[in-house]
Amino acid sequence: MVAALFAALTVAVPSPQPAADAGPIRTVVYNISLQRSNMAYVERYNDFQRLRALMTDAGTATVDVMVRTPAALGIRVTEITRQRGYPAIFTGNVAADGSVGFPEESINEATWTLLRFFGERLVADKALNPGDTWKTPGGEIAVRTVQGRRVTLEITESFKIPSSMSELFVRGTIIYEPGLLVPISGDVMRKRVESHPEGTIELIETVRFERTSDSFDKPVPF
Secondary structure, eight states: OHHHHHHHHSOOOOOOOOOTTOOOSEEEEEEEEEEEEEEEEEEETTEEEEEEEEEEEEEEEEEEEEEEOSSEEEEEEEEEETTTOSOEEEEEEEETTSOEEOOTTOSOHHHHHHHHTTOTTTSTTSOOOTTOEEEETTEEEEEEEEETTEEEEEEEEEEEEGGGTEEEEEEEEEEEETTTTEEEEEEEEEEEEEEETTEEEEEEEEEEEEEEEETTOOOOOO
16 A cells, blocks of 8 residues: 555654553544545557556544654544444554654555644744745645645655655645644645556555544634
């Protein structure tokens, strides 16, 4: 899965350990969705055949921040998705630079994408003026617009993965609120291209997420 490939590109950070009976410091809930299209261009009998498979999934991801340190956040994620059919709980961490440390074959790709933006230094220490850009390990993030307290970010990244002879391209937009240190919504396309002697395989994933509740939100006074 593409999430596993991303995991190989991030730096592992030891998970901060909360007290045994401690509750979450913060709880943020997102609606998430994933569409995966697998396209294979295979040479058979001196002709190329195009084979396609499509998969969709949707649900919610509850992100509990269990502990906070200068280096990382200790995170518990509870996912309820249509494909899995039951609540699944995973624990890991998000480093201050946005590196996501969760086991392979655990969190949904949409959850992985939104968790990057829980990294407290990934965005928050930038000036965030329209047109500003900064480098990431695979490309750059640019500030497209600023409207009130919210910033629209554009991601443009690519990663070569020698072990699988493939390349991964990431394009998308994220709505981020610096004062809250979390993403509000996102729409990201991830395209992996593999080259094989028999042909080429393209795996295209479109992930979307939108924040629906946050324990840090203040009630609106009447």
